[in-house]
Amino acid sequence: MAPFLAAGKPVRLLEIGIAAGGSLAIWEALLPPGSRITGIDIHPACAVLPFGPAVDVHILDASDPAALDAALGDAVFDIIIDDGSHRSEHVIATFGACFRRLAPRGIYIVEDLHASYWPDWGGRYRAPGSSIEFLKTLVDALHADHFAPWDTGIPEDERARLVVQGAEITRVTFHDSIAVIERGSDTRSAPYPPRLKRRRSRPGCDFTGPRGRIARGIGRHRRVLGPRGAG
Ligand SMILES: C[S@@+](CC[C@H](N)C(=O)[O-])C[C@H]1O[C@@H](n2cnc3c(N)ncnc32)[C@H](O)[C@@H]1O
Incomplete structure (x- = not known):
């Protein structure tokens, strides 16, 4: 976030999960003038929260691409924050539905990842289908151009999917309970030469x-x- 704040330019921010509106109020106060803040929540009560003119609220399921298209059109964002249900299946589906809305050099933040280790939140340590295991595959995607062509252990469809996904990602950072995925300035069309x-x-x-x-x-x-x- 710091580089966006330091640049002092208007920021387009999308946050999934509004609840009582606490974080949207913080973004309203913190982001440079001219910024647009879009909040999404599945709960209709969020529609009547009092925000200023910089904030738009949409009531929908953030993992539903059709609902997102209907509400947001072709809008893209510099910062996308997933602070929604934190259930692994929602985190993964929301990433699939929303990452394409990240602008070049934008960042996608997934919060409260500790829930991916909790069985009652759809996770567990090293469980296939947990959000943390999904996010680890983005590290593979980042390196997919360097997979050895003669490595027969990688299914072809998985290799192809990771190459396409990796071309859009320039950095993946893990913090305690938070992952940050950064989009490059453009879609990479050729591998970076390995050193x-x-x-x-x-x-x-x-x-x-x-x-x-x-x-x-x-x-x-x-x-x-x-x-x-x-x-
Ligand atoms: C942790 S709270 C958000 C807190 C808020 N960002 C803050 O810091 O003040 C999670 C919110 O996500 C919403 N939510 C859960 N699943 C959702 C989904 N699939 N799409 C959109 N919102 C969802 C819930 O209704 C709830 O209000």
């Missing part, structure tokens, strides 16, 4: 980069001290 080069003829034996220097060091150590380094 560590591989030699296909000798997979796993790269002696050109920092790992190679470590491997060469271990080799020298073994030659001097014997195979177990025990002398």
